[in-house]
Amino acid sequence: MKKxxxxxxxxxxxxxxxxxxxxxxxxxxxxxxxxxxAEAVDYCYNKGLTTGTSDTxxxxxxQLTRAMFVTMLARAVDDSYLEYTxxxxxxxxxxxxxxxxxxxxxxxxxTKGTSDTxxAPDTVITREQVCVLFYNYFNTKGIKYELDADxxxxxxxxxxxxxxxKEGVTFAISLGLVKSTSSTVLNIAPKVTVSRSQAAQxxxxxxxxxxxxxxxxxxDDGITQDKRIIExxxxxxxxxxxxxxxxxxLYGVDWGAAVSAMIGKPVDHLRxxxxxxxxxxxxxxxxxxxxxxxxxxxxxxxxxxxLKNEVQGNADDLADIxxxxxxxxxxxxxxxEYTEKTIExxxxxxxxxxxxxxxxxxxxxxxxxFMTWQPTCPVxxxxxxxxxxxxxxxxxxxxxxxxxxxxGYELQxxxxxxxxxxxxxxxxxxxxxILVTNTEFYELYKDEIPSWSE
Numbered sequence: 001m002k003k004x005x006x007x008x009x010x011x012x013x014x015x016x017x018x019x020x021x022x023x024x025x026x027x028x029x030x031x032x033x034x035x036x037x038a039e040a041v042d043y044c045y046n047k048g049l050t051t052g053t054s055d056t057x058x059x060x061x062x063q064l065t066r067a068m069f070v071t072m073l074a075r076a077v078d079d080s081y082l083e084y085t086x087x088x089x090x091x092x093x094x095x096x097x098x099x100x101x102x103x104x105x106x107x108x109x110x111t112k113g114t115s116d117t118x119x120a121p122d123t124v125i126t127r128e129q130v131c132v133l134f135y136n137y138f139n140t141k142g143i144k145y146e147l148d149a150d151x152x153x154x155x156x157x158x159x160x161x162x163x164x165x166k167e168g169v170t171f172a173i174s175l176g177l178v179k180s181t182s183s184t185v186l187n188i189a190p191k192v193t194v195s196r197s198q199a200a201q202x203x204x205x206x207x208x209x210x211x212x213x214x215x216x217x218x219x220d221d222g223i224t225q226d227k228r229i230i231e232x233x234x235x236x237x238x239x240x241x242x243x244x245x246x247x248x249x250l251y252g253v254d255w256g257a258a259v260s261a262m263i264g265k266p267v268d269h270l271r272x273x274x275x276x277x278x279x280x281x282x283x284x285x286x287x288x289x290x291x292x293x294x295x296x297x298x299x300x301x302x303x304x305x306x307l308k309n310e311v312q313g314n315a316d317d318l319a320d321i322x323x324x325x326x327x328x329x330x331x332x333x334x335x336x337e338y339t340e341k342t343i344e345x346x347x348x349x350x351x352x353x354x355x356x357x358x359x360x361x362x363x364x365x366x367x368x369x370f371m372t373w374q375p376t377c378p379v380x381x382x383x384x385x386x387x388x389x390x391x392x393x394x395x396x397x398x399x400x401x402x403x404x405x406x407x408g409y410e411l412q413x414x415x416x417x418x419x420x421x422x423x424x425x426x427x428x429x430x431x432x433x434i435l436v437t438n439t440e441f442y443e444l445y446k447d448e449i450p451s452w453s454e
Contacts, residue, residue, distance in 0.1 A: 216404075
């Protein structure tokens with residue numbers, strides 16, 4: 001399970017980027033700030049899942065009807081639900097505020113109605129019905145999850161669950177979507193109706209459980225082209241880039257001639273001086289390690305002091321400049337320049353807990369281990385915009401990560417600034433993609449993905 005608090009923060013941050021610099025305060029005078037449902041109401045209001053019962057009231061104790069529920073669900077997961085203008089149930093009024101959502105739920109296999117011809121839109125929905133409808137949505141979308149039937153057996157009233165609802169209730173309990181209605185015993189209360197405040201809580205949990213699409217980037221070396229990269233990122237209010245920067249041994253060093261010869265293109269490769277790094281070039285962005293001198297670290301598998309100087313020394317330099325302790329790194333020279341022993345030494349003797357390689361996966365899979373974290377593709381890939389569009393179009397059945405990496409000199413040498421900007425523009429327009437730095441992603445998943453498995 002993802003960490004609810006961090007995921008919620010990221011989701012709310014995404015909402016902020018969609019609207020304004022702060023979340024809009026809900027206008028409901030009957031939702032007290034210290035109530036157990038206040039955060040959920042605020043969340044659902046800002047997500048556009050629910051409105052009030054008037055301009056200033058939410059009616060938290062009011063009952064939730066079946067029509068209200070499917071409308072909230074449709075708003076939560078499918079912006080196109082308003083295109084479902086047919087009416088398949090006799091008791092659904094054509095053109096009503098809920099008609100499109102009911103039809104969307106029916107045509108997508110989320111509900112069969114209460115009979116072949118009725119949906120009962122005005123009937124108050126029960127907890128077991130909510131469980132089943134969420135369950136149906138996960139299954140129709142092929143979203144991956146794990147059931148724990150043993151959890152359900154601990155509820156005192158599990159035998160009262162309707163036969164048609166047992167799988168849905170087990171699903172909801174397994175995923176923590178619904179919880180006990182009692183503070184003293186486990187009580188699922190399957191036939192109890194759902195209030196509007198309870199529904200807000202359900203939907204906040206539901207959104208946390210949905211598969212997420214994450215996007216991140218990194219650029220290596222700490223060179224002058226990073227300024228133009230940052231200009232492009234700021235133009236689209238995108239801050240999900242991690243810059244991997246060398247320090248003490250390479251401050252202000254010019255590798256232009258060597259890099260130009262390597263790529264067969266005339267390029268600049270001038271690293272920032274310490275003074276320039278302190279000037280605010282990377283303000284608002286994540287800066288992590290790339291060692292002090294960019295050596296092949298496997299050369300120090302038998303000299304831990306030099307390795308510590310390169311890696312932890314680099315981290316200490318950056319901490320002094322930027323005011324926070326780096327925990328990530330890009331392997332200098334790529335994946336052929338470290339060994340399993342190198343990884344073990346880095347983990348044992350430094351603060352580094354994730355390290356990016358350069359072997360493209362050409363997938364949107366999450367890393368298996370953070371110390372051998374591989375990107376989707378380089379920024380120089382001829383199909384970069386195709387990978388970007390495919391990611392945008394993807395309907396995830398599990399969490400996805402699109403990771404692009406590179407060097408600023410490549411954008412200059414291969415005239416890729418415009419293509420890079422097109423990618424950023426495409427990503428920035430999406431409210432279903434969560435922008436994270438490398439470090440933010442690590443913090444999200446560090447309890448699920450190991451740094452290293454011996």
